[in-house]
Amino acid sequence: MKGINIGLIGFGTVGSGVVKILKEKKLLLKEKIGTNIILKRICDKDIHTKRNVSVDKDILTTDPYKIIADPQIDIVIELIGGIQPAKEYIIEALKNGKHVVTANKALLAQEGKEIFSLAKQHKRCIYFEASVGAGIPIIKSIREGLVANRFLSILGILNGTSNFILTRMSEEGCSFKEALKEAKDKGYAEKDPSLDIEGIDTAHKLILLVYLCYGKLFGLNDIYVEGISHISPQDLIYAKEMGLNIKLLAIAKKIKDELEIRIHPTLIPQNHLLSSVRGIFNAIYISGDLVNDLLFYGPGAGQMSAASAVVSDLVDLTQHIKAGLFRPIMDIVEDNTIHRLRKIENIESRYYIRFMAIDKPGVLAKISGLLGKYQISIASVTQKERKKQKFVPIVMITHEAREKNLKEAIYKISKLNVIGEEPVAIRIEEI
């Protein structure tokens, strides 16, 4: 066999990283896999701007069908991102018998059902290692390394931008706005950062991890997603005094026959490994029935890091093609012991709560009385300042309580005339 022909659609940051690796590591890869990976064609809307890698002009095209419809091409890499036209290109590529490598988490999370079933139907693979945690080989680890495991839980810090912002707020005491500005200045946040700070990007990634672990592809509307823009630095200071640190945590947990899937700002113990995941780093903390708790950690983004993952997918597919296997190397199997998603109202969690209440006798009794009425018991309570007849912060940590009860109790408490601004509640994850 002369080699495996591949085509790249999307010659942007990650795309040019992939080209750079294929060029600079050509010999290393050849030696390792015994086959040449031949980059036959690159497609981009813009084929004139200089990239940080030089390529033969003849292989550049603006027409994706020069790749998708080329019978000599075995693998199509899609790195343009977004839903359309990426979806069209991937679908046509699969229909034409190509294997596909992509980093497009939004597309796979949203349109995965159609794409994955089409791949199966055409006996082709779609690989997406770069879509979660960039160069961290988390997808391969779940699919292959942990192949015999059933999964109990996934806890992930999956978005570098929001983790950078929360790290700055927590360590420097700056506001959300200030930290976001810094993230933008450093190139860690996009002009419109909403996908990152509202938890949508995290949700796309968690949807894919859940698919790999439990064999079910949920939609954005099925799961609870809460961003970080409402977090105040004051609460992070109080939480820190109680040994807690904040993270935008992606959580999937199997409890009996239900699965909880939720993304929200979460307080975790300061001495837990996940608490040391700072700045733009990502981590996945995963619990399998055989391996117990594993952590995978690394930079959550970066040109060469993501490109490294794309090339590892390419290499796997190359071996696959050489072997003449036309079935995904490892099928994703549904966990049939899961019967439903648990709604956010029904989860049980500990909570950090802050009320702004007038500093006068009897106020605490009123608040705790209402909490008690809703079966919420208090593990600790601290009044943070003393200012007679003024609003002062009262910070509480609850024992495990049902979300629905907590929300109702807080609503009732917020209507008391001794309470100032809106109360704050942040879930605590015991790990």
Added chain:
Amino acid sequence: MKGINIGLIGFGTVGSGVVKILKEKKLLLKEKIGTNIILKRICDKDIHTKRNVSVDKDILTTDPYKIIADPQIDIVIELIGGIQPAKEYIIEALKNGKHVVTANKALLAQEGKEIFSLAKQHKRCIYFEASVGAGIPIIKSIREGLVANRFLSILGILNGTSNFILTRMSEEGCSFKEALKEAKDKGYAEKDPSLDIEGIDTAHKLILLVYLCYGKLFGLNDIYVEGISHISPQDLIYAKEMGLNIKLLAIAKKIKDELEIRIHPTLIPQNHLLSSVRGIFNAIYISGDLVNDLLFYGPGAGQMSAASAVVSDLVDLTQHIKAGLFRPIMDIVEDNTIHRLRKIENIESRYYIRFMAIDKPGVLAKISGLLGKYQISIASVTQKERKKQKFVPIVMITHEAREKNLKEAIYKISKLNVIGEEPVAIRIEEI
């Protein structure tokens, strides 16, 4: 194809874990890989003692050649440990055209050259995921997930027993002896714990990681190995005051055209992720030229955890056999830019040093004068007590110094008449 036939040699703790998985996860594995894995025969010296999994008596044997010489068996799992007869069985299995799965780090580290080259010659694979970090898929990650990377460094906490002991010493202030006793009582240390506490087990694992990353299989005699039995709790307390924490660290580092490979008690910053790896947990912190720093973390031992890794190797080989590939899926390639090992005398490091010196004027001048003579500059110095004319601890942190110079300076200082017991020096790793 009806299925892939396998034979297991060694029906001990991990072996019976493997049997349990193959039995209890039969359907899951079948669904994922599309093939049955058929456990055709189990060999052990003792086939009468009850295990925590029941098997058909007919498949038990005390004769390993019932497996090794059975033409119907495709894969042999070796889980008896030790050098002989494990080596003989593996070699005969390879010669008979079987693929091999093993967890035997000591054997592969010591006799790997012969075994790996024999496997290559016979076009068979030898897989050993369970040999490092139990269920952590570190070997697959290096070989496949990071396939396009060149490696800059590996830092590992690879032995649960010594990490448990150091964690207890550091957190509870107990002595090495007390911590070792506790480890024995809890079943974390063997009766003869020397392989663990002298760093040999860590060395075997590091040798395998270095082989995977750099394509060179070094011997125990090539590398520097220092155990933990001489560490005193007092030094851990002083180090902690300076923000440092102790770990038995396995270190491999590429510096220009040299490779440093060493295992020794090492002080690392308390706020580094590796510092949070407590008790019997393992972690591998690896730096690739494309992915930057990644961390893999999990329990370093455990029946089901190690068995999970063995089964993942089985599954990989099953796919391999189905495809009719008779070449290792991924060849290990030598890093030709490495020309030699750097001897321990030539490494450069920062050091923690403690002298017991008489508390009188001029002593510090003498010590620092000698250090200066050997080009060792001092970053900080603290005299820990005041007791006129008695021996008191003087603790120093040096800037980067060459090991040879440091050793000579310390030797000279130890001969001063103002110095009491043997000085202590512990290397500091800046991460």
